[in-house]
Amino acid sequence: MDPPPPLPLPPPRSYRRIILILKLLTIVFLLAALVVLATDTETIELSNKTEFIILRIHFKDMYTYRYMLGVCVIGMAYTLLQIVFSFYNIRTGKRLSNPTFDFYGDKLLSYILATGAAAGFGATSDMQSTFQRVNLLGNFFKRGYAASALVLFGFVYAALLSIFSYYALPQKV
Amino acid sequence: MDPPPPLPLPPPRSYRRIILILKLLTIVFLLAALVVLATDTETIELSNKTEFIILRIHFKDMYTYRYMLGVCVIGMAYTLLQIVFSFYNIRTGKRLSNPTFDFYGDKLLSYILATGAAAGFGATSDMQSTFQRVNLLGNFFKRGYAASALVLFGFVYAALLSIFSYYALPQKV
Numbered sequence: 001m002d003p004p005p006p007l008p009l010p011p012p013r014s015y016r017r018i019i020l021i022l023k024l025l026t027i028v029f030l031l032a033a034l035v036v037l038a039t040d041t042e043t044i045e046l047s048n049k050t051e052f053i054i055l056r057i058h059f060k061d062m063y064t065y066r067y068m069l070g071v072c073v074i075g076m077a078y079t080l081l082q083i084v085f086s087f088y089n090i091r092t093g094k095r096l097s098n099p100t101f102d103f104y105g106d107k108l109l110s111y112i113l114a115t116g117a118a119a120g121f122g123a124t125s126d127m128q129s130t131f132q133r134v135n136l137l138g139n140f141f142k143r144g145y146a147a148s149a150l151v152l153f154g155f156v157y158a159a160l161l162s163i164f165s166y167y168a169l170p171q172k173v
Numbered sequence: 174m175d176p177p178p179p180l181p182l183p184p185p186r187s188y189r190r191i192i193l194i195l196k197l198l199t200i201v202f203l204l205a206a207l208v209v210l211a212t213d214t215e216t217i218e219l220s221n222k223t224e225f226i227i228l229r230i231h232f233k234d235m236y237t238y239r240y241m242l243g244v245c246v247i248g249m250a251y252t253l254l255q256i257v258f259s260f261y262n263i264r265t266g267k268r269l270s271n272p273t274f275d276f277y278g279d280k281l282l283s284y285i286l287a288t289g290a291a292a293g294f295g296a297t298s299d300m301q302s303t304f305q306r307v308n309l310l311g312n313f314f315k316r317g318y319a320a321s322a323l324v325l326f327g328f329v330y331a332a333l334l335s336i337f338s339y340y341a342l343p344q345k346v
Contacts, residue, residue, distance in 0.1 A: 062299050063295075063298040064295040064296075064298065067295070110284070111283070114284050114287045114288050115287050115288070117288070118288035118289070118291035118292040119295025120295065122236075122237035122240065122291070122292025122295040123237075123292075123295040123299045123300075125236040125237065126235050126236055126296045126299075127299050127303065129236065130300065166339065
């Protein structure tokens with residue numbers, strides 16, 4: 001039988017601070033995306049000779065924006081948990097979480113955020129070009145782009161974290 | 174100065190075959206997505222009392238489908254290169270590529286494929302629900318969903334490969 005793999009060296013203090021900063025950036029950008037999305041609404045006034053209709057379009061009317069909102073909530077919940085782990089680690093030098101859990105969790109989160117940003121950009125670009133012909137919903141889709149860009153930044157930080165969490169894995173057998 | 178990290182053990186033959194099969198599956202699904210997308214076209218006949226218009230909608234008319242097509246081409250090119258490396262590795266037992274290049278390349282590819290599938294699903298779902306009200310482009314968007322699902326499968330194989338490529342990395346210092 002092989003001996004068990006050696007335990008990983010505790011990461012240096014500066015490295016743990018970089019990880020904490022990346023986690024804080026992730027949560028801030030996802031929170032900003034959530035606020036932009038949740039307040040994304042536009043009122044359309046349509047009229048012909050006989051009728052006058054007021055339509056209120058909300059983020060809920062787009063499947064993709066609902067998905068993005070879900071992605072932001074999941075991302076914030078997971079990152080908040082990771083921030084608690086980080087603070088504990090910086091204070092005590094001990095780990096509350098398992099490096100393997102972090103590795104797969106960070107990897108999964110970065111994929112989820114990538115799909116949120118991509119779905120947002122994809123749906124916004126095609127919907128905007130469709131409604132542009134009738135000069136409608138310009139601001140609604142501008143905010144949709146802004147939310148997608150914020151989720152994209154969240155993804156970049158999460159992807160960097162997922163590389164860091166690889167380096168925190170124990171030695172392989 | 175620390176000693177250099179030990180060289181990784183060559184992976185067993187069966188493991189190398191699984192990797193090759195995953196790479197073949199990735200390329201087959203991306204090729205299928207590319208064919209479904211490139212042939213995705215629908216003709217619309219619009220008429221009122223005075224005019225009769227025929228519109229031909231093609232995948233090129235959707236930004237997102239053009240992006241997906243680009244994602245398929247990039248994915249197939251990278252995976253083909255990796256298949257050549259795999260065959261060489263199985264034949265000779267030697268590596269043509271660097272494990273670190275594989276690790277970051279596989280990681281990047283899996284992110285790119287995730288964004289392709291997500292953008293496809295996002296844009297298709299919202300565009301379909303918009304055009305459904307006027308009973309148009311039903312088949313066009315059905316094929317869009319099919320292509321997105323095929324890219325999603327390609328992503329799953331690529332994500333598994335990116336986990337395997339982590340295990341092929343040399344020991345950490």
